[in-house]
Amino acid sequence: MPHSKVPPHLRTNARRKRxxxxEAELKLWNELRAHxxxxxxxxxxxxxxxxxxxxACPEHKLVVEVDGSQHAENQAHDEVRSAYLEQQGWHVVRFWNHDVLNDIDNVCTHILRLVGGGDQ
Structure with a gap:
């Protein structure tokens, strides 16, 4: 992904979020990190x-979001956000925390299917 100028406030927020x-993000990250x-x-x-x-998987323009219960109350914001990302050429997929924590294998299988990785 080409590096573009990231506003300082976004860079700071990204670092804070990292x-x-x-718990769900950490579990998924342990499956995704280091290829x-x-x-x-x-x-x-x-x-x-x-x-x-x-x-984000830049090679396949795939965004994976892990959503907690607060997202059930804020679906309109998530829809606007997803629409923006899709306009930028990204495909957005969302998983609930519960699914990541209790069914990580199926979450990973779904991601692989989205990028054409078959039925691993």
Whole structure:
């Protein structure tokens, strides 16, 4: 992903979010980091435009979001955010914390299917 000028406030927020990782984000990050998931390169807490996404795979223009219960109450914001990211060429997929914490294998399988990784 080409590096563009990231506003200082977004860079600061991304750093803060990296240090305040939720249990579900940490569990998924342990599966994604260091190309562990079939060699896919993911980054976490990545600024894209005016938003910071949980995980991004630049090679496949895939954004993976891990949502807690607060997202059930704020779906309109998430829809606007996803629409913006999709306009920028990204595909957005969302998983609930519960799914990541209790069914990580299916979460990873779904991600692989999205990037054409088959039925691993």
């Amino acid at each position: 240090s305040a990782t939720t 562990r998931l079939m060699g896919l390169g993911f980054r976490r807490q990545v600024p894209i435009g005016r938003y910071i996404v949980d995980f």
